Amino acid sequence: MPYNIAMVSDFFFPQPGGVESHIYQLSTKLIDRGHKVVIITHAYAGRTGVRYLTNGLKVYHVPFFVIYRETTFPTVFSFFPIFRNIIIREQIGIVHGHGSLSSLCHEAILHARTMGLRTVFTDHSLFGFADAASILTNKLLKFTLSDVDHVICVSHTCKENTVLRASLDPLMVSVIPNAVVAENFRPLDQPSPPGDSGTVLTNGSRPSKPPQNLGPNDIITIVVISRLFYNKGTDLLIAAIPRILAEHPNVRFIIAGSGPKAIDLEQMLERNVLQDKVELLGSVRHEEVRDVMVRGHIYLHPSLTEAFGTVLVEAASCGLYVVTTRVGGIPEVLPAHMTTFAKPEEDDLVSATGKAIAALREKKVRTDRFHEQVKLMYSWTDVAQRTERVYDGVVGMLGEEEFYGSSSGGWSATRGHAGVQSFALIDRLKRYYGCGIWAGKLFCMCVIVDYLLFVFLEIRSPRSSIDIARNWPKKSVQNQNGTNGDGLQPSGRKNERVNGKAIYTLE
Known part of the structure; x- marks a missing residue:
């Protein structure tokens, strides 16, 4: 079953790094397997708006203020109107966030759950438990992952770290390593x-x-x-x-x-x-x-x-x-x-x-x-197949025992089919309320405000007024009928190259 997927993170090209490469390689392999993938990240110097990478991978560069190490300033709610517009335009069904320190990732998962979308989070880092920065990061992670459908970690050590930091059930976390071309x-x-x-x-x-x-x-x-x-x-x-x-x-x-x-x-x-x-x-x-x-x-x-x-x-x-x-x-x-x-x-x-x-x-x-x-x-094709299985699990294509390896009947009643999270607002509030004596109340207020903002946007900017984006045509035969060496039929002009591949920008 093909899915429409949005990869969301502050960390993407042209910045080099492991997370950036992971998102790019995973996205291209998922496209090869018949899925539609768009990437949402912040704007970089000289790179704003919509860009097309090899294989029709569309990238939305949102103009948000960057504060430290390519991480945007956390606004919680101001990202919602832009995010909702992209999700509706691209008809996204699954939102996949990357990076514990990515503000866009955390906000996107919150807004996606409010919009009734399935969510997946991939953790690429390890954090401690004692210093102030780690304590704040862990509390933010607990807030986000309290209402996520599934979590992916890149190693077993990373899984253990994430489970402890966010107080997760280990059945909710899968280990899918990085790979290399x-x-x-x-x-x-x-x-x-x-x-x-x-x-x-x-x-x-x-x-x-x-x-x-x-x-x-x-x-x-x-x-x-x-x-x-x-x-x-x-x-x-x-x-x-x-x-x-x-x-x-x-x-x-x-x-x-x-x-x-x-x-x-x-x-x-x-x-x-x-x-x-x-x-x-x-x-x-x-x-x-x-x-x-x-x-x-x-x-x-x-x-x-x-x-x-x-x-x-x-x-x-x-x-x-x-x-x-x-x-x-x-x-x-x-x-x-x-x-x-x-x-x-x-x-x-x-x-x-x-x-x-x-x-x-x-x-x-x-x-x-x-x-x-x-x-x-190591193979990115194998990583894409295993990630696709996670998507099958969160949308209910796989049974609970088949996906998790054991029955999760003893889990909270707020979970729905196959152990994934319920969309009901009251169930979401119950999960957030359990995040701490004071933090739980603050998280519930954020969710309520986010829900009210969503209702306002649905009235103020109805879905019927948002144009649906055309899908990138699937390539059939490379290097024919005007395609370039990358097998593309670009509608814009060639701008630059990433990983040796051409990038195109809309005029």
């Missing part, structure tokens, strides 16, 4: 797919293949690609680099990424005079990540918290040996022979990196086999 992350010795002329760097040259049979004096290159934030372990990286280079003179670093910790990294290089051994690339686009990775032998990931870590899969697919911290869901990502783990401590990270260098020099690791192994482990 293995063809886009090939080692240099792998043949290019048909129509691909191979990797070309921004200066017009092609990256040289690093030697695989390393001698005792050969240079080993360590690659780091990460946002330079505290939670990504940038402070740990800054402390470890001088020690690693001191112990291993024939090692070089390539670091790509940007963030507030970039200035600290540059100061460390100047203080230790390491500019000739550490190359800083700054921010790189996602389609350039592979070009950077294939220049190295080891991928270093010193993160302090991570729900999954898609970049680890990308690095292994490129034939890099991975050194990473044993935190969050990272141990679930790759098998042991591809990874050396370290505690999130300076001494242990330096020691683990030394072990990885020795393993490569002594030929104890066969990195040339990593690409084919990763290709068999």
